[in-house]
Amino acid sequence: MKITDIKVSLLDIPYPVPLRMAPTPDVELKSQLTTLVQIYTDEGIMGVGASGRDEARVVETQVKPYLLNQDPLQLEKRKYAVRAAQAWLVDIALCDIVGKAAGLPLYKLWGACQDRIKAYASGPSKRPPEAVAEGAQRFVEQGFKAIKLRAHNWTVKEDVALVEMVRNAVGDHMEIMVDANQAAIPYRPNPIGPFWDVKRALDTAKAFHELGVVWLEEPLGRYQYRNLARLTQESDLLIAGGEGNIGIHEFRDLLEIGAYDILQPDPTLSEGLSQMRKIAAAAEMHDRLFIPHHGYSGIGLAANLQLCGALPNSPWLEYMIDPPYRTVETYQQLCGVIKEPLLIDKEGYVPVPQKPGLGVEIDEKVVAKYRG
Ligand SMILES: [Mg+2]
Incomplete structure (x- = not known):
């Protein structure tokens, strides 16, 4: 060919x-x-x-x-x-x-391990805590089993209050992850939230663990390898990150130093699918989870589904949904240019597309x- x-x-x-x-x-x-x-x-x-x-x-x-x-x-x-x-x-x-x-479909070519992956609703928009809690309730009604929140308040107390407010709104119907986006610090023109140090990260991780949070994401900068490793070692809460790390060698170093419990590379930014499979395998060898960043579009989401469908260490799927800014239609079908959107089933899982390759068709x- x-x-x-x-x-x-x-x-x-x-x-x-x-x-x-x-x-x-x-x-x-x-x-x-x-x-x-x-x-x-x-x-x-x-x-x-x-x-x-x-x-x-x-x-x-x-x-x-x-x-x-x-x-x-x-x-x-x-x-x-x-x-x-x-x-x-x-x-x-x-x-x-x-x-x-x-x-x-690629996941079958690569050793099919799961035919569907549990989605967590993920949205990056800035909104007040009441609106976050209300949005979480709507996700429960739509069948989502998990949501990721953003911790960008000045104090641990306010971040904890946000998680408590959402927990009260969704009860036991949802699991909660929290993203601190601290690796985005250098890109903030006028920082509005705090820069975390290791102590802030440790205090937050402890408080979130007591609230049953699943993981804390990007608690520190992406190149603070030693402090990340210390945090991951000392914290009972799972520590996640890696969405902005680039190249197979960075993930090798992150694994060797023990920076994260959960690696979250994005195949559209780094190493595609063919090389990303090696990073996922290395994570498995280090007893770490591999839960990729969202992939930026419907095609990226399909790529993550095919990649993770073949993995034994990939229990969650980041599902970008943040109405009215990012809906399934605008994000997957317009930005993602795929004909059939990738939707959650009744149990909150997204089935891996079954057609050959990525399993999606683009809308010309x-x-x-x-x-x-
Ligand atoms: Mg993130």
């Missing part, structure tokens, strides 16, 4: 309502960028990949010349060009071709409408 063409589309899709993220509430976001890549072959198979940032030019100039006329099934040979350009959406598209060529009409 040979690659005959690579088509790249940069889509800029407006949010229904402008979004302010909890870690950066001083920045108003009006739209979500999606780069879509379609890789064509001489056997009529087309693979798709996507990411949540502008990678159109880098794919055109730094990847395409090295991939044309090459065999798309040789993932271990193609990885060098993809890694040099850090354009991992291309690896996702190549994996889609591999699955389609084999006639199997949406692509044509938003292509720049």
